[in-house]
Amino acid sequence: MTPRKTEIPSSPKSSDLLAWYDRHHRDLPWRVSPPMAARGIKPDPYRVWLSEVMLQQTTVQAVKAYFEVFTSRWPTVTDLADAETADVMAAWAGLGYYARARNLKKCAEAVAYEHGGRFPDTEDGLKALPGIGDYTSAAVAAIAFDRPAAVMDGNVERVISRLYAISDPLPGAKPQMKAKVAALTPSNRPGDFAQAMMDLGATTCTPKRPSCILCPFKESCLALADGDPERYPVKAAKKAKPLRRGAAFVAVAGDGTVFLKRxxxxxxxGGMTEVPTTEWTSRRDGETGTDAAPFVADWRAAGEITHVFTHFELRLSVFRADVTRVERNDGWWAPVTNLDAEALPTVMKKAVSAAIPDAFKTKG
Structure with missing residues (x-):
C-alpha cells in the first residue's frame, strides 16, 4: 500500500494529461496520434466508429486483427454497407457480442444510404444511428469531430474513481463519474483528452499495482493521497451466473463436410452460424441427449463443452454422427477444411472441436 500523503491534493488539470499523452500515447491502427495530427492528418470517422464498436467488451489486442481485416475488405462505410451480411458476420466470428455486428451493418447502411456516406458530427446525430448509444456517440463525437463530449469506458471509470475517490459502487456511480469527466474535459483537444484518459487507465492507472509515480495526476489523486488506489472503483457484489444446459450435434459426411445452420x-x-442444437434451458430435465437430435443417425457422445456468456454459463453435451451427405433445406454442408470462413461463434467452434479435434488447427 502506498503511504498516506499529508499534503492537500491540487485540482487536476487536463493540460497535464494532454502533455503526458503527447509523450506516452499508444500507437493504434485506428488512431491519429499527436505527431500525425501535427502533419495535418485528420481522424477518419469511419475508422473511429468501427474501432469503438469493436472495442466494446473486447481488448485492444484482440481487436487489432479484426480491424485490419474489416478495413482491408471494406475500406469505407459505403463498402461495408454494400457487403453481404453473411460475409460481415463471418468476418466478425470470434469477436463476441454478435448484436454489435448486426448493428454495425445496419449503421453502415444508414450512414451510406441516408447520410450520403458521412457520419453526423454531433452526439445527438450519432445517437440517432442504429446501434449507437451514449458511449459510442460520445467517443466518435470527441475523437472524430473534436466535440467536447464526456467519454467514459472502463479505463476512464477507473481513473476518475481514483482521482476523486468515488466510493459509491458501480454501476450506480456512473452518472457521478460522467459528471466529473465532463467537468474535466477541455474545449481544446477533447478527442485527444478522451484517448489520453483511456491510455492512462490502460497503461498506468491499471487495476492492480498502478504506476502512480508516473501518473500526470499524481499530485491531484485523492485515492493516492488516501494510500489505497486499488480500492477504486468500488463495484457491487457480483451475482452467480445461472447455468443452462443443452446438446449440440455435429454431423460429419463422408466427403469431409459438416452440417451447419444459420x-x-x-x-x-442472432444471424451467426451453428451446428444443430437443442434449446438452452435451465431446467434439469432439458433436452441434452440423442433423443433431441435433428435427424436420425448413429449419434455418439463426443464430450461436454462449457462457455460463459455475460449473463449465464452454458454447458453443451456434444454428439457426433458420421453420415452420408443428404441435401437438406434447413442448412448446408461446409468443408471441415474451410470452417474458419464460416460465421461460427466461439461456443460453436468449441462444440465442433469436441467432435472433430483438428477442425480449427492452423492450416500449413
Whole structure:
C-alpha cells in the first residue's frame, strides 16, 4: 500500500494529461496520434466508429486483427454497407457480442444510404444511428469531430474513481463519474483528452499495482493521497451466473463436410452460424441427449463443452454422427477444411472441436 500523503491534493488539470499523452500515447491502427495530427492528418470517422464498436467488451489486442481485416475488405462505410451480411458476420466470428455486428451493418447502411456516406458530427446525430448509444456517440463525437463530449469506458471509470475517490459502487456511480469527466474535459483537444484518459487507465492507472509515480495526476489523486488506489472503483457484489444446459450435434459426411445452420437474426448469437442444437434451458430435465437430435443417425457422445456468456454459463453435451451427405433445406454442408470462413461463434467452434479435434488447427 502506498503511504498516506499529508499534503492537500491540487485540482487536476487536463493540460497535464494532454502533455503526458503527447509523450506516452499508444500507437493504434485506428488512431491519429499527436505527431500525425501535427502533419495535418485528420481522424477518419469511419475508422473511429468501427474501432469503438469493436472495442466494446473486447481488448485492444484482440481487436487489432479484426480491424485490419474489416478495413482491408471494406475500406469505407459505403463498402461495408454494400457487403453481404453473411460475409460481415463471418468476418466478425470470434469477436463476441454478435448484436454489435448486426448493428454495425445496419449503421453502415444508414450512414451510406441516408447520410450520403458521412457520419453526423454531433452526439445527438450519432445517437440517432442504429446501434449507437451514449458511449459510442460520445467517443466518435470527441475523437472524430473534436466535440467536447464526456467519454467514459472502463479505463476512464477507473481513473476518475481514483482521482476523486468515488466510493459509491458501480454501476450506480456512473452518472457521478460522467459528471466529473465532463467537468474535466477541455474545449481544446477533447478527442485527444478522451484517448489520453483511456491510455492512462490502460497503461498506468491499471487495476492492480498502478504506476502512480508516473501518473500526470499524481499530485491531484485523492485515492493516492488516501494510500489505497486499488480500492477504486468500488463495484457491487457480483451475482452467480445461472447455468443452462443443452446438446449440440455435429454431423460429419463422408466427403469431409459438416452440417451447419444459420441462427435466427434476433436473440443471442442472432444471424451467426451453428451446428444443430437443442434449446438452452435451465431446467434439469432439458433436452441434452440423442433423443433431441435433428435427424436420425448413429449419434455418439463426443464430450461436454462449457462457455460463459455475460449473463449465464452454458454447458453443451456434444454428439457426433458420421453420415452420408443428404441435401437438406434447413442448412448446408461446409468443408471441415474451410470452417474458419464460416460465421461460427466461439461456443460453436468449441462444440465442433469436441467432435472433430483438428477442425480449427492452423492450416500449413
Amino acid at each position: 441462427r435466427e437474426d434476433r436473440g443471442l448469437l
